Amino acid sequence: MEDTFSLSGVKVAMTPMARFEEFLRSRGKRITQQRRTILEQVFSHHEHFDAENLLAELAHEGKANGKVSRPTVYRTLGELVDAGLLRKMSLNNRSVYEHDYGYPQHDHLHCEKCNQLFEFQSNEVSSIRDNVARQRNFRVTGHRLIITGICGDCMKSKSPPSRRLEMV
Amino acid sequence: MEDTFSLSGVKVAMTPMARFEEFLRSRGKRITQQRRTILEQVFSHHEHFDAENLLAELAHEGKANGKVSRPTVYRTLGELVDAGLLRKMSLNNRSVYEHDYGYPQHDHLHCEKCNQLFEFQSNEVSSIRDNVARQRNFRVTGHRLIITGICGDCMKSKSPPSRRLEMV
DNA sequence: ATAGTTGCAAATTCTTTGCAAGCCA
DNA sequence: TGGCTTGCAAAGAATTTGCAACTAT
Numbered sequence: 001m002e003d004t005f006s007l008s009g010v011k012v013a014m015t016p017m018a019r020f021e022e023f024l025r026s027r028g029k030r031i032t033q034q035r036r037t038i039l040e041q042v043f044s045h046h047e048h049f050d051a052e053n054l055l056a057e058l059a060h061e062g063k064a065n066g067k068v069s070r071p072t073v074y075r076t077l078g079e080l081v082d083a084g085l086l087r088k089m090s091l092n093n094r095s096v097y098e099h100d101y102g103y104p105q106h107d108h109l110h111c112e113k114c115n116q117l118f119e120f121q122s123n124e125v126s127s128i129r130d131n132v133a134r135q136r137n138f139r140v141t142g143h144r145l146i147i148t149g150i151c152g153d154c155m156k157s158k159s160p161p162s163r164r165l166e167m168v
Numbered sequence: 169m170e171d172t173f174s175l176s177g178v179k180v181a182m183t184p185m186a187r188f189e190e191f192l193r194s195r196g197k198r199i200t201q202q203r204r205t206i207l208e209q210v211f212s213h214h215e216h217f218d219a220e221n222l223l224a225e226l227a228h229e230g231k232a233n234g235k236v237s238r239p240t241v242y243r244t245l246g247e248l249v250d251a252g253l254l255r256k257m258s259l260n261n262r263s264v265y266e267h268d269y270g271y272p273q274h275d276h277l278h279c280e281k282c283n284q285l286f287e288f289q290s291n292e293v294s295s296i297r298d299n300v301a302r303q304r305n306f307r308v309t310g311h312r313l314i315i316t317g318i319c320g321d322c323m324k325s326k327s328p329p330s331r332r333l334e335m336v
Numbered sequence: 337a338t339a340g341t342t343g344c345a346a347a348t349t350c351t352t353t354g355c356a357a358g359c360c361a
Numbered sequence: 362t363g364g365c366t367t368g369c370a371a372a373g374a375a376t377t378t379g380c381a382a383c384t385a386t
Contacts (some may be wrong), residue, residue: 090258098370129315137320145313147297152305237343
């Protein structure tokens with residue numbers, strides 16, 4: 001294995017784009033301009049985001065490619081999850097996405113004040129997970145650990161107006 | 169301390185009702201029949217539930233007390249969380265509740281097939297949590313660990329019709 | 337009497353779907 | 362060409378809100 005990409009810790013054999021194309025082909029789906037635009041935008045930075053954020057980014061950045069409609073964004077996000085490129089989590093009753101492909105397994109600290117997510121790694125969590133699952137005869141596909149509280153910055157500032165539900 | 173209640177492991181000084189009443193009084197709120205009915209129903213069994221489940225239970229069980237409207241159920245669930253009687257979690261983009269008062273800290277296994285939640289206890293998780301938080305200068309208020317996968321029962325049955333989003 | 341509550345209806349927010357027109361293989 | 366896609370408008374699902382009537386204190 002010679003050509004590998006290191007997006008941030010994990011070596012992978014293909015670019016997200018190549019992998020998405022492979023996924024699409026394997027499902028008899030098509031490689032459209034919209035899907036390309038979305039994939040590109042999604043992997044242009046590592047922050048967590050939701051459908052609305054992404055839609056706004058696509059609209060704002062007068063991408064030469066042009067805009068993408070809301071339904072298409074939702075549909076494509078689902079495909080990116082199925083393709084193993086993104087991970088989805090439910091936060092405050094809405095879907096928040098993060099890079100999965102090319103990034104190592106990690107968990108999160110969630111500030112209730114500013115709503116930001118901070119990542120951290122711990123393989124202890126995975127081993128606890130596997131032990132519990134073994135005892136319970138449960139076939140694990142993954143886990144989600146979110147530590148909630150107040151981040152350092154928010155503790156300093158007395159009462160920051162807390163960015164309501166933005167998380168980018 | 170003599171009169172204590174053991175709902176399932178943790179000793180507490182008051183019944184959920186007494187505690188809720190205290191909470192309400194401390195906020196200048198009133199002890200109404202609706203709030204009483206809801207509290208009673210919520211603590212009549214230990215399963216996880218969402219607003220819709222609760223509403224259905226209240227309607228079904230021809231409670232002599234009478235029905236409670238949807239908005240009131242939503243409003244009261246929020247109060248029960250504020251009062252420390254319930255814990256809320258976001259699952260599949262909707263709010264799921266579980267007993268908090270009188271029950272020990274625990275985490276969950278979530279079957280993606282039947283959507284059921286199974287509890288397990290592990291204080292290792294809490295210690296990992298505290299260590300991470302200390303390093304990151306983060307003030308912890310709690311955590312949520314959900315292990316996802318397929319439960320034993322679902323692995324046996326080939327393709328159980330998976331109870332869609334029910335979790336009671 | 338007074339201020340907090342309730343229920344109804346309507347509004348919101350996030351996400352999904354039906355379908356005709358459009359585009360990729 | 363044929364079938365997958367897209368965008369629009371509308372539908373859905375979960376939750377919240379305005380407000381007049383009601384009730385606990």
